[in-house]
Amino acid sequence: MLDYDAQGFYKSYMNETRITEVGCVTLFKELEELVTTVFPVQGSSLISHFPNIAPLVDLLNITDRERLTSAITHLYWASTLSILNFYSFPDERNPEIQILWISRGDSVIPDPVLLERTPLLAEYRKAIEKIYTFVFGKSEGATKFANDMIAFETKIVNFADGADASPYITAADLNELYPSLDWPLLLQKILHGTNITLDRELKNDFPPYTYFAWETIIARSRALPTQYRRRINRTMSILDGDVNPDAVPDRWSICVDSTSTHFASIVGHFCISQMFPSATKNQVQSMVGTIREAYRTDFQALGWLDNSTHANAITKLDAMIELIGYFTADPNVGSAEAHEKYYAAVHIKDSEYYSNLVQAKAQILKKMLYRSAPYFTANTPECLNFGALGMITGHEIAHGFDNFDRNYGPRGELHDYSNFTVMGPEGETLYVNGEQTVGENISNNGGIKMAFMAWAKRFASDRDSRPYNYKLLPGRGVSHLMREQLFFLSFGQSWCRLGTPTYFANQVRDGVHAPNHARVLGTMQNAREFARAFKCKTDSPMDPVSKCEIW
Template sequence: MKVTTTKILSFSSIILLVTLLFSNIMHHIYDHDSANDLFCISETCDNYSENVLKLMNKSVDPCDNFFQYACGTMIRNVSDTGYIRDMVIKVRKEVGYVLEKGWDQDKNKANRKFVKSKSLAAEWAIRIYQQCSHIGDISNPIDILKPINKLWNSLPIATKLSWPLESNKNSINLNWLDFYAHYSNAFGYEPIFRVGYNLMNNLYIQIDFCFIEAEKFDCQVLLKFMMLNKTNEKSKEYEKICNEVIDFIDKVANFEQKIGSDKNLYDLKTIESYTGLNWESFFQITLNYGKSFRKEKNPSIIYDNKLIIVDDALLDTLKVIENTPKHIVFNYFWLKTIIYFISNIMSIPVFGFCPDSFLSDQFPLSFAIARLYVDYSLKPGSKLKAIHMVNQLKQSAIESIEKNTLFDDETREKAIEKLRSIIDFVGFPEKFMTDEQLDEFYGLQSSIDPMIGDNYYESYAKLLRHYKHIMFGKMGNDSISLRGINTFSPLIFNAHYNTLANSIEIKPILLRLPLFDAELPFYVNYAKLGYIIGHEIFHCVDKTGIKYDKSGAFREWTTDKFEKKYDDKTQCFIEQYRNYTEHSYGLSQDNSTVGEDVADNGGLRVAYMAYQHEMKRIQNLGKQPQLFPKLVDKKMTVEQIFFLATAQFHCRFVTRTELNDWFTHDIHSPPESRVNVCLQNFDKFAESFNCSIGSPMNPEKRCRLF
């Protein structure tokens, strides 16, 4: 008995110790902004409050036009393009800086002042970037052809022919699709379509159009380059060849314009039948499986199962290419190769080819690059705070649904169940914060020296071949877990609700100013990032979301009564936003933005609810939220700062032309109506600024769905 008691006491002591430790950690993470100090006097808070005041136009009555009041100085400045673009530019520069400084040239190893990770994948990204940043060192045009010729001559037919090809009289035994596979393997470049991977519940192969340059300028510049020291007779031949390629580009570009946002799932067998092309041979070359391709498990999976995502317009394009004379198609590849090399070299010092390429959602080492960025740029505690916010916002959304008379009992129960089941992917995947798991994902076990070529193009081609092969091996492999990974593009500026997975993704670059900062008082973070998260949460139960259940399966779970009330209330938003006139230009919008407008309104309310809950929580602990001294001096309350923070995220200068395009192409409302109409519908805003009933920002009629 005595021993048993001791064991029980020891176990209880451990539990108590862990509980106390966990409580202290949570207290440190979530309550440092509600410490005994009443004012936030850090540099971050000081800069933030200065920026708030800098943007405001105090000559405008906030009850007349809050957007003009909150953003007046920015929207008068043509050079201001808005926070989002500024943030993207800043992230791009920081990623480029870390990749550039991350290699110690003298010691020929990673520079630990900038690189924390010892992952092979991170080193691989840095070393390829070093090569990329020196592409522009080539000054002699003739030298451009050296790496081109080396790679071109490695192709199956290149050395047997005289380039460019003059006509079909040249003997071309290889079909164009097999040549394209060899070509992309050699150059790491895919000028017509790109083979990549997509992760949505399962791992899929995705075949996308690459942007086809239909401009004649490229070919004309190249023509002049090719005709250096040539006879007039030869120049005419080259001009004819170039014009044939331009016509070919125009045909392909016409199909590209037909591509829509919806893509379809196919199996390999169906694609072969539809296009009349040997895709098995293509994948055998592309994925480096050799003759054993059909004997492997994964080829059988894609041959018989719908695991390939592709647009029908692309499949139609491939049939056109098949019917084009071979010499024209092959000349296109040859010309595009030279253009690709020249354009990259010319863009290095001016446009920044390297940072743009490495930040692309298609770059194979995107997780390694994101890891370098997160280690270098994000403040400690950012992810934990954001996760806490997501949980608070989901709980507030559930409370909102519980009190909402729009829902009948049956629909309310299903909606709450779906909200509780939302999977959230916040920041950078936790598993990749471990070097071993990051390297395991990329199939790296030893030195990457063999993967580094003589120049950037060789190294990137090796990387692309390795990546395609490794990722293909993960398809249908139950022993490989992709849990915790929602997409392959962690550094794209986006928050997203995935209907098919019932999940929310908050990218790591959102966990920084101007949207979020771990050092700022909580009410500012809820006003900005919280509003965005709330917006995504309500897509779970919007017009599209209600057609899918908690697991992401297509299954309607609402009643006819609910849908009738839903449509009636949505109509209120349609009329309200349609009748709003953009203050600067007198332009009215249509109803194409209603889905996002409803999410905006719901997101604001749930962000406000969550901030209020957080306020009560810290007040129950006998504390108060930290204040900004410079904003207190201006007699601003916490609630007013909350609404200013929400509005100022949307500050940007918009021209009349941009506004016309906005109504045509964007599913969100323009900045002014997005701010003002949303706040007009929220009584708490009018209360905080003492707006009289009937004033523009406190109308007698409001729209509310959630």
């Protein structure tokens, strides 16, 4: 049955007794294969943990380059490779052609600044040592292993990409730039079974580093008993800036999250049958169409667009494709038959979570995002849906005309807020990088304006709430609010988040989005409709005289 894979996976994750019984036996076998068969290194301290199995002599005699290439390929197909990312994407110079992209993956330590935080590194080191001791059954070598991992990750974090290197290179070019790997052979093995060939250039952005054993352990850590996962999970939570890194979620919620991640399309199949009827899809399509027309009207009113630019903008607007609801390919989320075929090679056992995890990670899965509260609810007033999902729709359309994507044509081909602050983890003041977030800021301003225009036009044509829902909200504390005010409150609510100083520091350092408070307040300060709705005084903080308006 279609639901068995997802249910079996969930049951195996909930079976803590069985997970504790298995311990690290299966992980140990996987590591054994890695260090004795896939990537044996003479004199390696890890090989000493497997005295009963001698490394393959043939592999010991081949070059480091060949061994490294073989190991990278193995980890890729085992879904434990995190140091490099491989994916295909349309070539921005000719979107009709798919091009292979290679990029550097993420390290556990995301930024050099964190290397200066001694308590955090000490926590991470202890987590590595504890898991090492559990997996290999002894503490001897744990400290050296942890120190080696942190030293290696430090190199990754401090690695600077070559600014002069061309982003488009061939496999032969990679051999010259990074001779540690046999790139043509590696890519041939990774692309085996796909319709991608090596007759074209690659998109490049990485250094060839790896630390195979730790990558494997981290990738399989969910299958370890709770007491061994807890320390590494806490460290990851601190690095991510979670509000309460010591909080332990209910087991069922973690299992639901894991099942939804690894069997997203199956969970989505049953979800859409309950939550996404055709009437809802039609309602969302109507909203998107109304917002698209708001852009068309706005373009005609913009005096700074010359005739040629205006015509190109309309062409690009019309070329945008609406993807609403769920994926219909690889697999079709709405089709039970498509899922049966897609998951035919996956054999789930409700008592073997480790095996289930390995199989599930080998599948390419996608998620259905954004089409749920607080962004959209079918039976709520239109002003709330337009303020949340409508703004996001307008925001994404605006990206087609922002500081970056304005350079791309209708087929995707390429043509030639610093006043806000957050508090960092050490109490320091960090400023939002306006240049870094400008594209998102432009889209926020345009998105909220177009969503409001679209909603206001529909409301003006339907004040009796016949085809659409324009009722006010009942209840104490909200019944006095006008529809225009509810629109903006819905927008603000959709970006409410809790975050620690570390979380916000990470966002300011790496993110192209402004922190949520700046995203909401900055957008509202530039929205004349907001000032009118809440009767803000001119030249007050929320209604400054100087506003940023493009669309």
